[in-house]
Amino acid sequence: MAPGFVNIRRDVDDKFYRYRMPLLLTKIEGKGNGIKTVIPNMADVARALSRPPTYPTKFFGCELGAQTSFDEKVDRYIVNGAHDATRLRELLDTFIDKFVLCGSCKNPETELILTKTEEIIRDCKACGQRTSVDMRHKLTTFILRNPPKKVKTKKGSESNAPEVASPGNGGAEGEEGGGAESDDELTKRIKSEAAELSVKPAIGEDGWSVDTSPEAVKARVKTLETSMQASLVLNGDDDSDEDSNSPYGQIGIWAVEKRADINSVDVFKKAQELGIEKKHRTVQTLVQTLFTEDIVTEIPKFAPVFTKMMTSEKHQKALLGGIERFVGVEHLELLSSVPKILMEFYQADILQEDVIKQWGTHVSKKYVDKETCKKVRKASEPFLKWLDEADDDDEDDDEE
Template sequence: MLDTHHKLCTFILKNPPENSDSGTGKKEKEKKNRKGKDKENGSVSSSETPPPPPPNEISPPPHAVEEEEDDDWGEDTTEEAQRRRMDEISDHAKVLTLSDDLERTVEERVNILFDFVKKKKEEGIIDSSDKEIVAEAERLDVKAMGPLVLTEVLFNEKIREQIKKYRRHFLRFCHNNKKAQRYLLHGLECVVAMHQAQLISKIPHILKEMYDADLLEEEVIISWSEKASKKYVSKELAKEIRVKAEPFIKWLKEAEEESSGGEEEDEDENIEVVYSKTASVPKVETVKSDNKDDDIDIDAI
């Protein structure tokens, strides 16, 4: 029999051992406390299911998104819709598109002008497109090279007739523009190279046609005749063209000399001696001529 009055029994009764159930409850309580702290810090245990989002944050089903994307790509492809979209392009975007051409090389810009002129000819509207052509050349900043392009597109073995037909086109480039006139002469060399058999003997007549049409000035023609260049045709052909042009060059120089001599005589004739009553020495005055060369009105041609 256990003596309940024994000191050891009395101590055990006053201090009983903790049972397994109470230990388990304490651990669960500590675990819940840890989870509560995790929620306060914004973290969720992997074993827990996150709470559902609020109604206003619910994502649409995948098929709804796909349908919306399909609607975005399903643009109206009618001609009217396409024209309307083109009209909606801002002026700024158009300016950027045009400025892109100016960033190209000179050769690329000349090719753009060539395609522009060629298209006008193919469409059958080249005769009335002289203003548009010079405007495009100015936009591309290759106006001086315009005659080089025009000769390639508009001239062939019938060049003498075509000079008269397209005089207005060339005059818009060559009038008071010596650089453009030099490019016209280089273009002529290229045309002769393509139709050498038909044109080589007609060089003096072709130059005379261009000179009479006010497309070339004396100074430019004489300067061109003094130096053959192999930049556009072979050196041999360039020399031959200038040899064939000698009769016209000679006539041009003689006409220029006669014109210079005539101007000096005119100046002498315009000097009048006026006798003054108050002086013993005659007073010399120059009488200005009223005759002036009228500027060429290209639009009136």
């Protein structure tokens, strides 16, 4: 084997194994809180795997709980923190197993295909099998928003090139680009599932059927209406009544009742039914009603619908306002979890860094009273500090 190269499957000892890649290299830069790990040959490694270099870099960040940054123009890929080469090579093996190797024959000659139902498939050119990746992994959200570009080969056919999708093609900035409705996978899934809707019996937490008699339903709805009226903040900048009969009150009550049995598609369809799927206030309402005290672990479940609805900075601010209400008014015991909550939304590319920073440095009485606002922002300081340190580190690199 050529010096500096290893088998893509490092568990294969066969020296005649033809699938090879450069040995992953690392370089530690900076010091203190600004220390970072640069991967100088990530582009070469990714090219051997036929994947965009941002994919394994982002995978490292997901697995290590670290922020990542990329500069494709100069092939610079960074994972914040000090990480030795051995650890990153082990993680690269995991990435290869999950997102490169065929699930059937374990051959690396695969392309990633994004289906209409928002699944990511490994299409194997060796055995012809198509196997799905584990959609529970956080990297899948990044891949769905940054699909590998299709490029023309010499014979005119299309293949997945190891390049990063531009913002106009679902890029990292989270903008709806390209203008092609054919790429709107969530909408397609909603339409395809609309004809297959079935009514499921309500099941209680103890496994027994919930009482669905008219009296019981009326009593539950009344309780929910009271809760909604007390918790939802409905500013007067929309054409709706400020009560449980408004579209926001309706979707809020529905979310509280159904959240254990619904997914992102169900939520978006309900918003469409009420005609509020594009409204920023819908985002605020859903943050307050879809989640429980286990919000940190629940965010990945509903991340796709927030990604779909997050079409402007105003929507992001409404989401942050919903978090203020959720934590500062309804779940004060979660104040210490604010950094984790923000991190989950940030890692899912739902909240952008500049919006979070602006929110964190400006006290507002729009969603909660001034004192509550200060409490929530005070609780968010560890996350805001983490963002600032990452930026300072990037500036140090630019000066070198």
